Amino acid sequence: MSSSLSEVAPHAPRLSTIWAQAAGGIIGAAGTMPWSVPADLAFFKKHTSGCPVIMGRPTWESFPPRFRPLPGRTNIVVTRALPAPSEGDEVSENVPEAVLHDGALWCSSLEAAIGLATTSCPKAPEIWIIGGAQVYAQALALAEVPGVVDGRVTRALVTELQVRVDGDRIAPRLGSEWHPRLLGEGIEERGAVAGTSGSLVSTAVAYRFLEYTR
Ligand SMILES: NC(=O)c1ccc[n+]([C@@H]2O[C@H](COP(=O)([O-])OP(=O)(O)OC[C@H]3O[C@@H](n4cnc5c(N)ncnc54)[C@H](OP(=O)(O)O)[C@@H]3O)[C@@H](O)[C@H]2O)c1
Numbered sequence: 001m002s003s004s005l006s007e008v009a010p011h012a013p014r015l016s017t018i019w020a021q022a023a024g025g026i027i028g029a030a031g032t033m034p035w036s037v038p039a040d041l042a043f044f045k046k047h048t049s050g051c052p053v054i055m056g057r058p059t060w061e062s063f064p065p066r067f068r069p070l071p072g073r074t075n076i077v078v079t080r081a082l083p084a085p086s087e088g089d090e091v092s093e094n095v096p097e098a099v100l101h102d103g104a105l106w107c108s109s110l111e112a113a114i115g116l117a118t119t120s121c122p123k124a125p126e127i128w129i130i131g132g133a134q135v136y137a138q139a140l141a142l143a144e145v146p147g148v149v150d151g152r153v154t155r156a157l158v159t160e161l162q163v164r165v166d167g168d169r170i171a172p173r174l175g176s177e178w179h180p181r182l183l184g185e186g187i188e189e190r191g192a193v194a195g196t197s198g199s200l201v202s203t204a205v206a207y208r209f210l211e212y213t214r
Pocket of ligand 1: 028031056058133
């Protein structure tokens with residue numbers, strides 16, 4: 001075990017990830033999610049509330065402005081082009097290269113984002129990687145991340161939606177070291193899925209909530 005891992009505090013947060021996927025692992029289409037499933041939004045809110053959430057800039061932009069930052073969570077956005085500081089923006093005391101902008105902390109690497117999450121939310125039990133495809137793939141490949149349990153992502157909450165949709169972003173594949181457990185399942189009667197025109201069409205959506213750990 002490396003010295004950075006052996007120094008993890010007893011109350012260190014777990015590094016976790018969460019997404020919803022349709023058939024074929026589709027998670028996004030044209031910069032958004034091609035469905036609306038209130039039961040999944042409630043699941044996402046229940047698990048991430050009170051914790052820092054880390055996302056890529058396109059995922060941040062996929063939220064309608066009135067819904068961002070996600071309330072009750074420290075929102076951290078990664079981008080290779082930090083927004084130019086504007087009036088009201090602040091530089092983070094903990095991570096000088098981060099900028100507080102538009103109600104979120106913006107920083108220029110995933111490692112910096114996780115560091116920022118551990119220092120700005122020291123009591124949070126979990127740090128959530130909330131997408132999208134690029135950020136999930138990078139986060140799952142990280143090893144020896146300082147300050148988090150086991151130094152890597154050890155938990156993934158995956159909502160499987162029993163729907164077929166077109167999309168351009170795919171969930172990462174979880175290999176055989178990941179062990180699934182069914183947390184729940186149901187049918188969302190108030191669901192909607194993108195039709196051929198791209199606009200949402202009301203339909204019931206069957207779903208399963210799975211927890212993967214490694
Ligand atoms: N189904 C779900 O649960 C779910 C969840 C989240 C998102 N989504 C969907 O996923 C799609 C977005 O995913 P995406 O793959 O296009 O984008 P993304 O993963 O959200 O973000 C990628 C962006 O993050 C920044 N970035 C990535 N790696 C970085 C690094 N190492 N250092 C600094 N910045 C880094 C870059 O931003 P810059 O270009 O600004 O440099 C990059 O363009 C949308 O359709 C969204 O709706 C689905």
